[in-house]
């Protein structure tokens with residue numbers, strides 16, 4: 302998996318002079334981040350941002366931007382966050398969309414994770430689910446108050462919208478375990494009619510999704 306991301310970075314730098322990658326949070330990408338961060342790459346040409354974040358300070362254990370900073374902070378990559386210090390639930394969607402507008406689109410890679418409930422990025426069940434999936438492409442980010450709150454990170458979120466997540470040259474999904482494999486397979490079969498976010502995002506993808514799975 303780290304080899305695939307390394308190739309995407311090298312290829313984007315060769316073609317565009319830079320590489321812009323959206324990375325997942327949570328637990329699944331950790332071993333791959335560790336391996337990738339040690340690769341000898343032209344990191345000064347790389348911009349990294351989270352696909353989504355939890356509305357917590359960057360030094361909080363649940364922060365996805367904090368996770369990226371922990372692994373890639375010692376490289377020369379430019380690290381973009383979706384949250385400003387003074388952002389709250391009412392302002393974060395607007396300020397993250399403004400930040401995202403400054404990046405080069407389409408992105409070179411959107412790397413997604415997925416929860417056992419089929420959520421991807423922070424497109425979680427609740428009152429913001431359809432907005433995160435259906436907002437038009439000027440709205441690249443959307444605040445999300447999950448309902449029910451996921452037990453592993455029971456906080457409000459900011460997420461790239463589906464329109465932003467599919468605006469990418471490469472789309473990768475990393476999942477682990479039998480349960481997630483079954484959820485993903487079902488969601489891919491259901492496509493646009495899926496009740497879970499991963500099915501609806503992948504059904505819209507501009508690039509074919511490449512899935513990395515391990516037990």
Ligand SMILES: O=C1O[C@H](COP(=O)(O)O)[C@@H](O)[C@H](O)[C@H]1O
Pocket residue numbers: 325326327328329330352353354355365413414415416417420421422423454
């Ligand atoms: O809440 C989140 O969950 C998903 C999946 O996380 P994992 O711990 O099951 O790998 C993650 O992709 C997303 O970025 C994160 O905020």
